[in-house]
Amino acid sequence: MKTQKDQFIETKEQKMPIKSFKRKQVGILGGNFNPIHVAHLIVADQVGQALGLDEVRLMPSFSSPHVDEKETIDATHRLKMIELAIQDNPLLHVETIELQRQGKSYTYDTMVALVDQNPDTDYYFIIGGDMVDYLPTWYRLEELFTLVQFVGVKRPGYPVETNYPVIWVDIPWLDLSSTMIRNKVQEGCSVNYFLPDQVINYIKEEGLYLGTK
Template identity: 35%
Template sequence: MSEKQSVAVTHTAAHKSGTRRRIGIMGGTFDPIHHGHLVAASEVQHVFKLDEVVFVPAGDNPFKTGRPISLGDHRYLMTVIATASNPRFSVSRVDIDRGGKTYTVDTLRDIRRLYPDDELFFITGADVLPQILQWKNSDELWTLAHFVGVSRPGHRLDLAGLPEDGVSLIEIPTMAISSTGVRERVKSGIPVWYLVPDGVVQYISKYHLYRPEEAQTTALASIVGDYADEAGAQRNCVEGEEKHE
């Protein structure tokens, strides 16, 4: 089932019950996704009573210039692995599939088209909130979603200039984890168990992410082969089902 088909089924059920769903959107590079991201999403989901939190791995992030970013498919699959056990978490490819630089306004426009009748809550680091006024089409952002800034307990921010009814702050348990730190540990051969979900640790190891370039080139050939094997297995499964009908 495609992303649009899945969303259509979800909306059909929501409309039948006459409810307006509350959808969280957590954008990020997720290179890699770690437990800090997951804790923040879970806390916001609980506090704001969200029906779903959609993780959106970025395409080409204009604010992440200066370093190479892992392939979108790698970051997407790690996010799928990390969120699979939570029924309220899902992952969208809208930014990766759109191509080009990722701007929040484009993300929200695409998600709004998928969830036209629902309330949207964009989850981001609280330290990013003061920068929103510099973002592309910043005035439009407030019409598309309510912004939720997550911060460490006791952290103070100057939110001057931001609409009071458009922004909320929430403190989350302190977790000194960053994607940069995870990448540096992997590069140095230091374990990252329990900093990221187990499946993500295994994925990083299998595809040699954050290692020297030659190791990643070999891994890329491997992932292409895995996709081909998976597609073949799915075709065989479908053909088998058709024969039994």
């Protein structure tokens, strides 16, 4: 025979609402960020807003396998500049997994680790429209497509037709590069408005980019 306590427990369990489970939606924008500039920030923010993502993480690479070897400043400086640049935007965050791992970072290996750490998260990997043509050269690409949804940012002069599953986002494109900014700093030219003021101040205080481009 059920006791009054048993009946109370059953009734309580039947009335408990079933919580709907919503997977977290996270964008990833990788790069050297040497230094981070406003074009990076615009892309990250606009993609996050356009797709309704919960957050967008800027992921500095320790050493990228997809570009020619280039001298870069210490990762500590690059990370600090990112933190300064995004401090007032709650949508943007930093992902340090590749800095922690060090060495060359293949996107596939990085995303395997992130998915394993965060099985409740869907990842959107953001690339420029110019990079879409290079997707066939990416390491373990077919497997990578099972881990992330690629997001292509349209760029003038580059097609948006591709056989790969890419979500395209149309964002006003700024023809701005970290290389150009480093050159201007080395030459003593102004970089006002190319970078957030906090980042400009940090570059001046630390004396960055004065000896190398």
